[in-house]
Amino acid sequence: MSNGTLTSSPHDHQRVKISHLMQQVLLACVPGLTALVFFFGWGTLINLVWLVPSALALESAAVWLRKRAVRIHLQDYSAVVTAVLLALALPPTLPWWLSLLGITIAIVIAKHLFGGLGNNPFNPAMTGYAVLLLLFPDYMTRWLEPAGSGQTLPGLMDSLNFFLGREPDAGFDAFTGATMLDSFREQHGANLFTEFWNTSPLSGQWSARGWEWVNAGFLMGGIFLLYKRIISWHIPVSLLAALTLFALVFHDSGSSQSLGSPLLHLFAGGTMLGAFFIATDPVTAATSRRGQLVYGAFIGAIIFAMRSWSSYPDGVAFAVLCGNAAVPLIDAFTRPRTFGRAP
């Protein structure tokens, strides 16, 4: 007998690793990423190519400083997933140093200062995103107008110029513009919903142009994760249901006071990315099934509230962070019943 350790039962193990899970999550990001690149140019891909090695380097440094085994920690792919999710959430026009700051906040502050993977109370990618949004609101709201809306889409060179922090030859204004949620907020109260919808160049087939396909892509990826049983249905379903419910109530039959149709909300901004990829981060989500339903609904409600009544165009990051903060309370009140015992 060569191996010298006595092990407690069980002696057999399902051959599943965290890295498998994380790889599936990465795979599930592909359709959404494709849609982002198609409608908003190379920026997201450049972010991704930049952030993944940065995240790995930061993770190695943090793990090394904490005197843990670097190789084992890199193998769990969690840093890669954080980098990818942050890259997907960031605008495709960011300069390199800003996204680097974002990933540093995510990996070093949000994750390792709280004790590393599994100990962080807040989702690292969303913490990085939210801090950037608070510190650099002008950069963080500089989105591109989607392909087909009249504006030109930046080519690879333009995207690289954005990334290097240089103004493209044609100037920023040639490319950037408000998102659907932005422009909808700005005109709120002035027009009937249908009027706005019919006149805005940002309207797509059923939701915001471009964004509807991005969201459809993430929805597809989410269904893949559900099918693979990597996530459970509870959080995304309750999140989307709460968002739909609020949107229905405040749609107000499309009047000038309407806060947008349910379809608009479901397929605009970061809804699907948030519902399937970010709110489901098990480390920072509620534990019990009942708790997950509450948690998802809570986030859905906050997304709607932030979009409708705050000064930010989208609220997924803040909503997820609020949800994270509420997790201990939700967990305390939704403890499941033990076999044979009263709840």
Place this chain on the structure above:
Amino acid sequence: MTAESSRKIWPLPGGVYVEANKAPSLRAPVTSPPLPHQLVIALTQPASISPILCAAEGDYVLKGQVLAHGSSDAGINIHASTSGTIIRITPHAVPNTSGEHELCVILQPDREERWTRMAPVENFTECSSELLYARIKDAGIRGLGGAAFPTHAKLVGATNIHTLVLNISECEPFISCDEALVHKYLNEVITGTQILLHASGATRCLIGIEDSKPAAIRALRAALSDPRIELVVVPALYPSGAERQLIYSLTGVEITADTLPVEKGFLCHNPGTALAVMRAVIHGEPMISRVTTVTGAALAAPANYEVLFGTPINELLQLCGVDNENLSRLIIGGSLMGTQITSAEVPVLASTNCILATTHEELPAPLPEQPCIRCGFCVPACPVLLQPQVLYWDSRQLALTDATSHHLADCIECGACAYVCPSHIPLVQYFRAAKAEIRIEAEQVHIADSSRQRFEFHQARVHAEKVQQELRRAERAALMKPAPEQPLEVNSAQATIAAALARVKAKKLEQALSASNNTKTDEGETKR
């Protein structure tokens, strides 16, 4: 005709699908291995009971002769597995993880198999329960499911038993001894079940068997004619064969870890136990053997053997053609709840249901532990609806109060959570360690409390002695002093005061003493 299983099955909350790996050991029928060179018969008793020897070194004993019995009624009679001479009585390694030794009788067989049997019972239906219980106790029968709990202790004092559950579920991978036993001793097991029904007063028997054993189900269906016995097929899902889980699957009754099934009117037995009961009652033979699975990829010919207690595992492995080169781990029990042992020079005990000699390919060594990401995969796996990921944090930090309030004590250590954990956290080990810490803490509190009581009593006694001494001195002084210089009245007044004071003191002390005595007896009663 047997009532067919139209009965509702309550689906197990949780559980995992695990590859059964039972086919290799079921290829051949149960046989008896050749008599070993020496038998090492462990005198293991239930906790807090010590064995009392009935034989000495050098004695010649008959097969079935009592070697030892327990120091109290809950103890187990241990019998000689074959006839021969006792070479030594000494602590010897037994199959446990700790490697701690137990008192064993080392027997040199004379290969003549000379029996001493108890009187056979002609017709058990005419016997009273007490008589049958006494026979089960005399025969040293203990549960063969794995815990080796004495069967008579399960029966005695259990009133209002309504259901006997025969557990042929055998959900753990690799173990096939019960299935093999049912194939070989079908009618004997049914007779044993009828004896248990009669002895316990139960009105019905539910046989729980997993749907992965179609041959055994067919055989049982054909053989069952007693209307009280019902065959219920449950889905193959680990751990459907755990006692409380099987009772739930069959009846929907949930029994917590701190309640015994007999308190709810359920008596749960293993077919091996039923066979032993039948042999004890009908043939007068004590329990000296069991069917054990010897399996694993390191063996050329896995099989089920009817093994005498005390047979060294070494010899069984030799018999099955063990491949020393590839043997990676020896496990007593199955792959999910078994105990790893470090030496094969240990005997088969009543609890040895399976000997698993495995290779690295079959059961790879555990991967390094990674952080818990709270993925929650363990939650739907837990058959007792716990949240293993929460208990993991409690146990890791030894937050014992939290662990208790999260019902760590209800954990059955089935290992389903650790089996599915993608971070390869040895959850069961954490839980066992935390449970041990909780137990130690409770013990220490108990020891400290009794020390405090004795200390207080000691102090009260010392104080009382001192006061009594003073009292006597004062009385002596009062009697003897002539007191010529001082006026008599004053002196006598002083003496009276001193005497009165002493009396008051003594009275107080008496009260204190009787009070502490009272608390002591109170405490004793509550303990009882």
Place this chain on the structure above:
Amino acid sequence: MNLPLINIPFTLFALLLLAIALTASHRVAQNYLRRTNKPDVDAIDALLPQTQCGQCGHPGCRPYAEAIANGSEINKCPPGGARTIDALAQLLRVQPLPLDPSHGVEATRKVAVIREAECIGCTKCIAACPVDAILGSAKHMHTVIARECTGCDLCVEPCPVDCIDMVEAQTLAQSWHWQRPEASRHIGEAHKIIVCQGALR
């Protein structure tokens, strides 16, 4: 923004002052609360191991509990060790301290054993035992009830023939238990099982 750089040291200085002030007031408040809200002596006593050994400098566990209630340090009990200190720290809401080595070091539980052949039956140890764990009478051999002995050491000194030994308390077979993985990872020595001919070595 037009922030004069000179503001930075001022701000830092102000923050430092604030930190000092808050820390000091926290200390004062903690001390005040500890003096006024005297903890329950019974609760403290319940956490002490009741060896009655006197290593803390008090004649028994209860006197030490009273002393703690009056502000004595919580790290003077070697038999209780870190476990007791942690429990006391939690009860009293103070920081756990390492054991004060001037009172002794934490060791495994011991029990007294009388070498019975040498015992002269003087009863001195019986009188010394605080928990009545020694059995015997004058001019007859004495013995220690191991289960009730707290290992306090107090009987060793009075014995005129030095026939009392302190030995490690015997652990029972059932006392082995699993440790948490990080503690036990490497306790197993490398070993190889060889299944050989013959039953026993």
